[in-house]
Amino acid sequence: MESRELRYFVAVAEELHFGRAAERLGIAQPPLSRAIQQLERRLGVDLLERTSRAVTLTKAGSVLLREGRAALDAVEAADRRTRRAAKPHPGLVLVTKAGSAGELLARLLDAYAADPFAVTVDVQLCGVGEQERMLRDGRADVALLHLPFDSTLGFDTEELHTENQLAILPRGHELLSRPHVKMADVTDLPGLPLPRWPDHVGVYADGPGPKVRDTSQLYQLIALGRAAAVLPESCRTHLRSDLAAVPVLDAPKVTTVIAWPPHSRSQALAALVRTATLL
Amino acid sequence: MESRELRYFVAVAEELHFGRAAERLGIAQPPLSRAIQQLERRLGVDLLERTSRAVTLTKAGSVLLREGRAALDAVEAADRRTRRAAKPHPGLVLVTKAGSAGELLARLLDAYAADPFAVTVDVQLCGVGEQERMLRDGRADVALLHLPFDSTLGFDTEELHTENQLAILPRGHELLSRPHVKMADVTDLPGLPLPRWPDHVGVYADGPGPKVRDTSQLYQLIALGRAAAVLPESCRTHLRSDLAAVPVLDAPKVTTVIAWPPHSRSQALAALVRTATLL
């Protein structure tokens, strides 16, 4: 199986439309139709059910969609990591969610700088759920993930830190007089709904609550008295002065882990992980 | 990057010889030379240093060898799993080392057969270190691995069982009179060296000790008074009558884990894992 065939199939399987998939791939529709037919013939497997009105995945087709995405990520990773390895000073790309782990990351980078194997660390901040993809397709070498929000499936990890969560409220809110609250106290505050975050493709779940893309948007909404939030307690160090926090006893604990692709072999990465575990 | 280019490069990088690599790939040498040159040009990276006498990998080349192998395994897995998914009764392929985990595996298969999501389980036995490869390239769906011997890098796992190890000796050996021994007692027994096992490519490490490929060879050598061995205590249930065992106090504990590719999604596999953890 050629990776070109996989790219074509994944495009069609995602769009469920030959015309749009062809446009996305920058080719005409007929060669795409033929390529998919040929792939099906070579595999001896029907991947798509097509009528002239709709295209749907067969069972085998959805297996190939999942496996094919993983394979294409691996191929892209091979490409990117090879290019990077050839640069005079390769460095490491560390990726983490914007607005999280500031304190921990700063300490990590400081401590790492003293290591004899240290190389330049390029810190990239990205949106929700994007880190795993970046590790998989070679755009990043190592990530700071936050359980239970992020998935560590397929990566090696070391736990770095576990913390409780706080309810973040506008300064002066009545709940702030309490020493601590429960999740039930903050999930249905009148006029202060919890925000919604986009998933990995940028789509928001249905339901109440304002849509937010980053913490600065969120903080502003809370300050305006339009939302509340539950965040890890490390956010306290950089909380705006017009916001305040109170511990939430029964919120899930947040664990920060350092994660990397399992077959990584660089001394620079090994040193970074070692540094992180010794923090 | 096309998977054909990766296959070509991996062949050359493994053989370090264009002629042999071409033969292995079933093509002539000149097109292979050109394909590698073109790959280097497209990547903008030197992958190989060649003189007319020797071919060696550059740093970037060894990165591409490692990443390329992983990517090719993923592509092959996509192919195989898709074909299997299209069969009327897909079933699961479980792989484990020959001669290990007999008892546990039998109990697992028994318990699983009662599960409502159960499908046919095809048990494959394989050599040392081959299981990880089979999980990665789609020949297997799930494996029983034994820590610390096998690597679980890149897989999801659940621990099933931990056991101590025994020294296996010819019946009547003087050490058998003791209630237990230490590793130091068995590593240098006169005339009874510990055996050597092949690594994942079938190569034996240098050193003393007979080369063995499976446990039946090993048992025969021990019975002949030519070797000793340290094995997990579960081997006791099927030990030959001309052998005997004594616990080794400070041998590393052996943990049996069930492992599967992290992006697996089948209910049949989920049920098998659930069954295993409840044993």
Added chain:
DNA sequence: CGGGATCGATACCTGTGAGGTATCGATCCC
């Protein structure tokens, strides 16, 4: 019910490039 719109498949053409053979040039070995 009929005309137009939508969408995947088919027919047919073209150019690129993968792969073959013959040979060169450099290096090593005896």
Added chain:
DNA sequence: GGGATCGATACCTCACAGGTATCGATCCCG
């Protein structure tokens, strides 16, 4: 210094990826 080894180059050929035009089926709507 002659032969052997090995990767690179030159040159040819044909398979196939990709393009355009068009068909045939289905749906929508007046």
